[in-house]
Amino acid sequence: TLAVESHGLDVHRDLAARAGLRTVPLPHDDLGTRTEIPADADAVLLSPAHQFPLGGALRPGRRAAVIDWARRTGGLILEDDYDGEFRYDRQAVGALQDLDPDHVVYLGTASKSLAPGLRLGWMVVPPRLVPDVTPHSVSVVEQLTLAEFLTSGAYDRHVRAARLRYRRRRDALVQALADRAPDVHVTGIAAGLHAVLQLPPGTEQSVVQAATWQGLAVHGLTCYRHPATGTTPADALVVGYGTPPDHAWAGTLDALCRALP
Known part of the structure; x- marks a missing residue:
């Protein structure tokens, strides 16, 4: 069972369903997504830096609560940081992955910052999961170009x-x-x-x-x-x-x- 936000991309729910997972929605209130994770959930998918599509960042108390849930249950947090580079009226929000690297998979992409046609994304995974991750084939040229873009400061x-x-x-x-x-x-x-x-x-x-x-x-x-x-x-x-x-x-x-x- 995968807990998801009450509003999000249907493609994510469809991918979960094709993988044999059941998705259950988390409630949403005036303070954003609530993080009372259902007892039968094995993992949770969140966009804590900027919830899609409702907007807003996950509140500190709720960030702490979901990290506590993962530590208590051994559950996995999937952190979708799809547009964290673009913020206007507030400081950057720290990644959940930084709070507990052993229980959070951090997901990012160049689709918003550069172009979706590049099809470049990344995962920062707990060490125990590295052998289970099968990367998709991505052109080495695009990867090396992005690496140079980053290290040179041009990005x-x-x-x-x-x-x-x-x-x-x-x-x-x-x-x-x-x-x-x-x-x-x-x-x-x-x-x-x-x-x-x-x-x-x-x-x-x-x-x-x-x-x-x-x-x-x-x-x-x-x-x-x-x-x-x-x-x-x-x-x-x-x-x-x-x-x-x-x-x-x-x-x-x-x-x-x-x-x-």
Whole structure:
């Protein structure tokens, strides 16, 4: 049994199911994901630095609780740090893996910081699990290029420049919503490359359809919700602001605002 967050990527749940695992959702409240891990769970998948898609970092008390659970039970924590480089209004959040390397698998990727087409990712695993990890084939050229990018300092410079560009986009999104859609509340924007737009009740599906008519690819929050989550889903839109090219950003914002109630 794998415990997962109440909202997340369905591809993760599908991968777990194909591996013969049952997924159970963890509750979510105003403070974020709750970490009362079910008694029958063997592992838990979390995005503690920036929960996807709701946003927010895992609170210190809950970080300590999940580490305590892993130590008591021998359970495994899968830490998905998919966009930890991009933070705007807060300091970097330390990795859970640093708190207990023997019980945490740290997962990272270059998809957000560089390009998904590179298909480069990494795992930092407890030593006992190294023999069980079977790496996928990745081009040596891409690996060596990334290594040089890191050791030369060019990666850090690239991330700092990208962080500034995305922060400007985020600020423009927030301002456009305040000016043209004041009834829409935006959350989850302290880090990452997406925002959650809280919509009036009962409007999610109509807004997604209106956005499609405007040529936008956005998703309702409902599609990220674990089917076994018991709470009533809120109406919201998940909007990524990293994809449109710079020359199209202003037009994309206009199209989004036209689709909103």
